[in-house]
Amino acid sequence: MDGTDINAMAERLRAGDRSVLARAITLVESRRQDHQQRAHALLQAVLPETGHAFRVGITGVPGVGKSTTIDVLGANLTAAGRKVAVLAVDPSSTRSGGSILGDKTRMARLAVDPNAFIRPSPSAGTLGGVAAKTRESMLLCEAAGFDVVLVETVGIGQSETAVSEMVDFFLVLMLPGAGDELQGIKKGVLEIADMIAVNKADGDGKAWAEAAAADYRAALNILAPRDPNWTPPVITVSGLANENLDGLWRQIEQHREKMTKLGTFQDRRRTQQVSWMWSMLEDRLMASLKNNPATAERLPELEKAVREGRLSASFAVDEITGLMKL
Numbered sequence: 001m002d003g004t005d006i007n008a009m010a011e012r013l014r015a016g017d018r019s020v021l022a023r024a025i026t027l028v029e030s031r032r033q034d035h036q037q038r039a040h041a042l043l044q045a046v047l048p049e050t051g052h053a054f055r056v057g058i059t060g061v062p063g064v065g066k067s068t069t070i071d072v073l074g075a076n077l078t079a080a081g082r083k084v085a086v087l088a089v090d091p092s093s094t095r096s097g098g099s100i101l102g103d104k105t106r107m108a109r110l111a112v113d114p115n116a117f118i119r120p121s122p123s124a125g126t127l128g129g130v131a132a133k134t135r136e137s138m139l140l141c142e143a144a145g146f147d148v149v150l151v152e153t154v155g156i157g158q159s160e161t162a163v164s165e166m167v168d169f170f171l172v173l174m175l176p177g178a179g180d181e182l183q184g185i186k187k188g189v190l191e192i193a194d195m196i197a198v199n200k201a202d203g204d205g206k207a208w209a210e211a212a213a214a215d216y217r218a219a220l221n222i223l224a225p226r227d228p229n230w231t232p233p234v235i236t237v238s239g240l241a242n243e244n245l246d247g248l249w250r251q252i253e254q255h256r257e258k259m260t261k262l263g264t265f266q267d268r269r270r271t272q273q274v275s276w277m278w279s280m281l282e283d284r285l286m287a288s289l290k291n292n293p294a295t296a297e298r299l300p301e302l303e304k305a306v307r308e309g310r311l312s313a314s315f316a317v318d319e320i321t322g323l324m325k326l
Contacts, residue, residue: 006038006041006042006045007045009023009024009042010042010045010046010143013042013046013140013143013144014046014049014143014144014145016144016145017144018117018144020144021117021140021141021144022119024039024042024140025119025121025133025136025137025140027039027042028042028043028133028136028137028140029121029133029137039136042140043136043139043140046139046140046143047139049142049143050139050142050143051142051269052142052147053085053138053141053142053146053147053148053149054147054148054149054168054169054252054253054256055138055149055151055166055167055168055169056148056149056150056151056167056168056169056170056171056252057150057151057153057160057163057164057166057167057169057170057171058070058150058151058152058153058171058173059152059153059160059163059170059171059172059173059189060172060173060174060175060199061175063175064173064174064175064199064200065173065199065200065239065240066152066173067088067106067107067152068106068239068240069173069197069199069237069239069245070086070088070107070110070150070152070239071106071107071108071109071110071239072109072239072240072242072245073150073239073245073248073249074086074107074109074110074113074116074148074150075109075110075113075116076242076245076246076249077148077249078110078113078115078116082115082147082148083115083116083117083145083146083147083148084110084113084115084116084117084146084148084149084150085116085117085118085119085138085141085144085146085148085149085150086107086110086116086117086118086119086149086150086151086152087119087121087134087137087138087141087149087150087151087152088118088119088120088121088151088152089120089121089134089151089152089153089154089163117141117144117146119137121133121134121137134151134163134166135166135276138151138166151163151166151167160172160188160189160192161188161192164192165272165275166272166276168255168256168259168265168268168269169194169195169252169255169256170192170193170194170195171193171194171195171196171197171248171252172189172190172193172195172196172197173197173198173199174196174197174198174199174212174216175198175199175200175212176198176199176200176201176205176208176209176211176212177208177212190216190219190220190223191223191224191226192226193226193232194226194227194230194232194255195232195233195234195235195248195251195252195255196213196216196220196232196233196234196235197234197235197236197237197248198210198212198213198216198234198235198236198237199237199238199239200238200239200240201236201237201238201243201244202238202240202241202243206236209236210236213234213235213236216234217234220232220234227259227264229258229259229262229264230255230258230259233251235247235248235251288324289320289324292323292324294323294324295320295323295324298319298320298323299320302316302319302320303316
């Protein structure tokens with residue numbers, strides 16, 4: 001693909017061509033070097049059209065109802081005139097590396113909504129289950145005209161932290177019955193949350209959800225907020241019954257308005273951009289290390305020596321960097 005092809009693809013992307021968006025994301029997810037070069041050129045071409053969307057990360061333990069909530073919330077937003085993209089990071093199959101949850105089948109409304117786009121992306125073993133190319137995919141969705149990008153995480157490991165560092169707002173969904181859950185919840189998740197929503201607050205579960213919300217508010221009172229200008233609200237919702245999801249979205253809009261007015265919204269995005277640059281550089285250096293003929297042959301021997309205690313890790317690193325002439 002030459003420059004003319006990249007420009008043509010960029011134009012179709014700006015026009016909202018969903019098939020081109022899907023192909024573009026496949027391009028950025030590819031590990032082939034020639035595909036990566038074309039993907040970088042495409043991202044640079046559409047960069048001026050990015051940055052306008054609400055970027056919202058959504059996490060929660062398996063069974064909390066993330067997909068149902070996202071499906072209904074997204075349908076509410078498209079009904080209000082917004083275009084919604086969902087990037088759902090799936091656990092990868094250990095055999096094929098492909099997505100195994102099938103998010104399109106779990107989001108029946110958005111799957112057939114002409115103003116929505118769903119992209120399940122395999123985590124492929126990346127840190128915390130976060131797809132390595134999620135950031136690039138967000139930019140491509142924005143260039144295609146989507147003004148809301150929802151990133152659903154696996155909800156395990158360190159994926160929460162990784163996603164919170166690439167979005168504007170980080171929502172944590174919780175289950176009712178917080179008494180038991182609070183004892184096992186990671187403190188770090190509460191510290192990075194911009195809002196906690198106790199889901200399944202309908203029918204007999206409503207009272208349980210209200211009680212859980214009170215417990216989470218008490219827990220947040222003893223933690224330093226992520227941003228001194230924002231106290232994370234704790235609300236109850238029902239994704240299944242579509243209860244208080246409008247209130248949830250109003251909180252997200254209020255957060256953006258307040259952070260924009262204070263100037264911290266753009267500061268956070270700039271910091272994320274620099275962090276992204278260093279993360280990409282680390283990935284590129286690691287790839288270069290593993291593909292370097294000078295080190296590829298020696299690395300297994302060094303690993304074995306370190307594993308068996310015959311060589312110190314620091315000495316092995318010295319030899320590796322020496323082979324790479326760093």
